[in-house]
Amino acid sequence: MAQNQPMIRVKNLCKSFGRKTVLDGFNLDISAGESLVIIGGSGTGKSVAIKCIQGLLTPDSGSVEIAGENVIGMAAQERERINSQIGMLFQAAALFDSLPVWENVAFGLLSEGRVNRTEGREVAIEKLALVGLDAKLADVSPADLSSGMQKRVGLARAIAIDPKIIFFDEPTTGLDPIMADIINNLIVAVNQKVGATALTITHDMQSAKKIGDRIAMLYQGKIIWIGRADEVENSGNPYVDQFIHGRIDGPIKMALRA
Amino acid sequence: MIFLQTVGRVFLAFLATAGRLSIFTISGVGHCLRPPFYFRIIAKQMIEIGYYSLPVVGLTAIFAGMVLALQSYTGFARFSAEGAIANVVVLSITRELGPVLAGLMVAGRIGAAMAAEIGTMRVTEQIDALTTLSTNPMKYLVAPRLIAGLTMMPLLVLVADIIGVFGGYLVAVHKLGFNPSNYIQNTWNFLEFTDVFSGLVKASVFGFIVTLMGCYHGYHSKGGAQGVGMATTNAVVSASILILCSDYILTEIFFSK
Known part of the structure; x- marks a missing residue:
């Protein structure tokens, strides 16, 4: 990887399901060791974006470079080699029920x-x-754990392979505020300890501000704003402003009506 | 015009499903032949299919044999051919009833369980998690089940054949008053290698069909609990229909002159 090369570079990613366009020219650069959080409302394509980057979905067009290698259309074995450097915490932990x-x-x-x-x-x-x-707890079945514990096990699984990149899919969804904060702190601590590049998607602003070095807002298939986490409160972008303050009135609602 | 559109849509949907199933089958078989092999999972699935299905298949076989002996007796007695009961029971069980009934019972038990398990894994993102952990889900989930189905069903059917013939023996000897040694002699005399072998080949094919349908419908399930339920139903129904269709084709191959 070249010295100034971002760890993850996404260029002009497009993905549709039938007639519904979910990603429409999605661009993103994430530097090595950086933690970037993508925020956006439900159904804006955050999960689709992360799945396209991870290789779980094939985009219609565009490119995804990981450590300088374009991974779109890569042979399965090559893709497995790339995936072996990536850890992922799923929204509902996705632990294997049949294994302790x-x-x-x-x-x-x-x-x-x-x-x-x-x-x-x-x-x-x-x-x-x-x-x-x-x-x-090592020999316990995942089904016997609380959702907070399952998230922690999912996090342990994500970091067990000593990844260079970690993806967090809605890490605090479904957790009470205290457990959500515990998970946020764990993610920050783990990121610092492992030194991995982190990409998180969430609509939990507390979590976004705590985890992210930078925050990007996804709307209608594109990144419409990106900046430092401490700038998000004064972004000057009406979409971001409406979203982070959870207001009904604003351009997002008007766009939905249209 | 609307009628033609509907016919066309159904036909295209059928072709799409057939294509998906073909690709899934080729991929699944390919992973059965290429390393790495997950021996622990293969062994676990073999025990699940072979050992834990034995009670239900055994019960089905013994009652099938008993009913067959009883029904044959009431029919054959009309033209004094009661002596043929042993032959009818052993040929029916080994050629047809053993593999078909075992196949249908295993479809209900194992096919449904596989579709539900893999379907739940799909909707809870466990299959995605496998991919992110550099593990091919086809190799980890599908190939071991196909291998287990192919290898364990013949063994299961062999046991079912013995139990079924024993069921016929029980009724013939203890209820209908046949001489035990004559009955056993008649059973052996008319039994040929092809009768048993064709049943075991059928069993292997049925085992493949059951596991393939369970895996295919589970793997492509979507939409939460309802989707998993639908996948389970589809797995059992499609496996049952395919078992009966392939039974005819295999019978035609083995026994048509």
């Missing part, structure tokens, strides 16, 4: 053959400790 907590955490390491099962268990317990979970 420790195997969930160590899954990426075990599937790549980086560790054997004994070592995998040790790494899992170490990562669980990093997200504030006790080792005795």
Whole structure:
């Protein structure tokens, strides 16, 4: 990767489902080690954007470069190599029900053959400790954990592979405010410790301001504003202003009516 | 005009589904043949299909054999051909009833469970999580189930054949008063290798169909709990229909002259 090359570069990404255009010229650069948060209302295409970058969806056009490599149309094995450097925390944690907590955490390491099962268990317990979970939970089924605990296990799984990039999909959705703050603090701590590039999508402004170095707003398939997290309150953009203050009146509603 | 549009739309939807299923099948079979192999999951699925399906398949087989003996007796007695009961029972069980009934029972039990499990994994993003963890979902979820279905169904049907024939023996000897050694002698005398072998080949094909339908419908489910429910129903119905269709084709291949 060239020295000034962003870790993630998205150029002119477009994605439609039938007649519905979700992403329409989506552009984004994220530097190595940076934490960027994409905000936007429900249904604006935040999840589609992150899934296109992650390779879970194929965009109609545009390019996604990760560490300087265009990953769109990449062969499956090559894509797996790229994915092995990426961790992801899903909105509902997406833990594997059929496996105990420790195997969930160590899954990426075990599937790549980086560790054997004994070592995998040790790494899992170490990562669980990093997200504030006790080792005795290692053998518990994910179904027996609270949603907050599941999020923590999901976070432990995302960092277990020592990723260069971490994606967070709505990390605080469905959590009470205290647990949401705990998760936010964990994400900040983990990002600092792992030193990874982080991309988060959320509509929780508390979370966005806490996690992000920069914040970008997605609206009608495009990034309409991007700036430092401390600038978001005074962005001067009426869409951002309406969104972060949760007001009914404003251009977003007018656009919806049109 | 509207009628033609409807016919055209249904036909195109059918072609699209057939295409998706073909690609899914080729991909699934391809992953069965290429390493890495997830032996722990294959073993787990083998136990699930072979061992845990045994009670329900065994019960179905024994009652099928018993009913067959009873029905054959009442029919054959009309033209004094009661002696053929042993032959009818063993041929019907090994050629047809063993594999077909076992296939249908396994479709209800395993096909539904697979569709529900994989469907739930799809709607809760667990399949996406597999991809993000550098694991191909087709290799991890589908290939082990296909291998387990292909290999365990013949074993299950072999056991079902023995239990079914034993069911016929029980009724013939203890209710209809047949001589036990004569009955066993008649059973052996008319049984040929092809009878058992064709049943086991059918079983293997049915095992593949059941697991393929369970995986396919689960993998493509969407829309939350309702979508998973629909996938489960579709898996069982499509597997049952395909079992009966392929049964005719295989019978034609093995026994038509």
